Amino acid sequence: MSFQTSNLEAISDTFSSFLKAHRLEWEKSQTAPRNLFEKAAECGLLGLETPVRFGGLGAPFSDKVALARKLSEHSMAAAFALINSQNVASRLRGSDHARHHEMADEILSATRIGCTALTEPQAGSDFSSITTTATQTADGWIINGSKAWITNAAYADTIMLYAQTDASKGWRGIASFVIDARKPGFTRGEIYRLIGGHIIGAGEFHLKDYHVDAADMLSPPEEAFKYAMSSINGARTYVAAMCAGMMQNALDLAVDYGRDRTAFGRPLVEHQGLKWSLSDVATHIAALDALVGKAAQLIDAGEDAVLAAAHAKKLAGEVTIPSITACMQAMGANGLREEHFLGQHLAAAKIAAFTDGSTEMMKERIAAQF
Numbered sequence: 001m002s003f004q005t006s007n008l009e010a011i012s013d014t015f016s017s018f019l020k021a022h023r024l025e026w027e028k029s030q031t032a033p034r035n036l037f038e039k040a041a042e043c044g045l046l047g048l049e050t051p052v053r054f055g056g057l058g059a060p061f062s063d064k065v066a067l068a069r070k071l072s073e074h075s076m077a078a079a080f081a082l083i084n085s086q087n088v089a090s091r092l093r094g095s096d097h098a099r100h101h102e103m104a105d106e107i108l109s110a111t112r113i114g115c116t117a118l119t120e121p122q123a124g125s126d127f128s129s130i131t132t133t134a135t136q137t138a139d140g141w142i143i144n145g146s147k148a149w150i151t152n153a154a155y156a157d158t159i160m161l162y163a164q165t166d167a168s169k170g171w172r173g174i175a176s177f178v179i180d181a182r183k184p185g186f187t188r189g190e191i192y193r194l195i196g197g198h199i200i201g202a203g204e205f206h207l208k209d210y211h212v213d214a215a216d217m218l219s220p221p222e223e224a225f226k227y228a229m230s231s232i233n234g235a236r237t238y239v240a241a242m243c244a245g246m247m248q249n250a251l252d253l254a255v256d257y258g259r260d261r262t263a264f265g266r267p268l269v270e271h272q273g274l275k276w277s278l279s280d281v282a283t284h285i286a287a288l289d290a291l292v293g294k295a296a297q298l299i300d301a302g303e304d305a306v307l308a309a310a311h312a313k314k315l316a317g318e319v320t321i322p323s324i325t326a327c328m329q330a331m332g333a334n335g336l337r338e339e340h341f342l343g344q345h346l347a348a349a350k351i352a353a354f355t356d357g358s359t360e361m362m363k364e365r366i367a368a369q370f
């Protein structure tokens with residue numbers, strides 16, 4: 001996958017070197033790094049999709065996908081954290097309110113960090129069952145509830161949050177709001193200790209009688225759920241690309257290792273059993289790239305990408321972990337060394353199998369056409 005936007009190749013090379021230099025120390029300390037966003041802002045990555053006239057790079061969606069793939073060769077968790085913040089800037093830039101545009105600019109400069117909050121302690125795949133409430137007042141809304149498993153929860157202060165305005169209406173009652181974590185009524189909760197992928201900063205927060213101005217309703221009831229469902233096709237596509245990036249990195253490592261290491265008088269890669277195993281990984285990458293490319297093309301053309309994105313993410317959910325373990329197997333015990341980051345890739349592949357719709361939800365989505 002190549003970049004269409006000039007300079008993006010060079011920017012992503014610079015940022016990849018930064019990730020490679022720091023990812024292990026971040027994961028070993030089990031912390032989400034704040035300076036990840038500052039470095040991304042310095043490189044201009046946070047304004048990836050923001051139009052050039054607003055200080056961004058104005059890149060098409062296919063470039064976002066190519067960037068997600070490339071950065072995930074070094075850290076999927078970092079790529080996911082950055083893209084989640086950047087998504088909020090893009091959404092706020094599309095708002096009618098000047099204050100939202102200022103917040104978008106603050107995300108671009110990393111003085112604010114964004115996140116999107118749908119999931120709750122008791123509602124994940126079944127998004128329409130969220131119980132965070134938004135109660136209308138004379139001048140806005142009062143929000144009460146808790147969110148769980150939110151990327152960037154460690155730092156995010158500009159939150160695109162979904163809440164229920166009328167439980168009797170199910171998904172039709174859900175609206176979205178801009179939450180400013182610096183205001184009263186917001187409390188940060190637990191940041192999770194995971195088996196890996198701490199750079200993603202996933203965790204919880206709580207809202208207690210949090211007041212939102214009427215202007216801070218981003219999408220009204222009916223529209224919010226539809227917006228979430230349409231934007232999720234993009235997320236499914238770039239998450240699948242992230243999986244291709246991790247598999248690519250694992251394959252490159254295994255092939256390099258197998259060329260240098262000999263067993264029974266020949267380089268490892270010349271043994272048929274290993275070659276075949278690694279060729280299966282190469283096929284998985286090629287298939288996933290093709291599905292991701294198709295979904296990205298549809299999204300850039302403004303066409304329906306529901307099925308294409310579901311196929312890509314489903315395949316990613318099924319082949320990434322077996323492919324990475326095949327590469328580790330080909331490297332013998334050395335595949336376990338932490339500096340190769342393959343254990344982190346495994347944890348991130350599992351994360352990818354849940355975010356933006358689990359593999360089972362992709363199967364449901366695909367089967368819905370039958």
Ligand SMILES: Cc1cc2nc3c(=O)[nH]c(=O)nc-3n(C[C@H](O)[C@H](O)[C@H](O)COP(=O)(O)OP(=O)(O)OC[C@H]3O[C@@H](n4cnc5c(N)ncnc54)[C@H](O)[C@@H]3O)c2cc1C
Binds near residue numbers: 115118124125354358
């Ligand atoms: C690291 C990380 C970061 C995340 N970041 C965000 C974020 O930024 N914002 C956000 O809103 N959410 C985020 N999520 C949450 C993610 O979207 C949810 O994990 C996902 O929606 C699944 O929900 P759940 O984990 O509650 O699983 P559940 O919905 O409880 O499901 C449990 C299992 O049952 C399966 N299942 C559920 N229903 C069915 C069914 N009908 N048929 C068959 N199987 C079914 C699921 O596939 C899953 O395997 C993140 C998750 C992780 C792990």
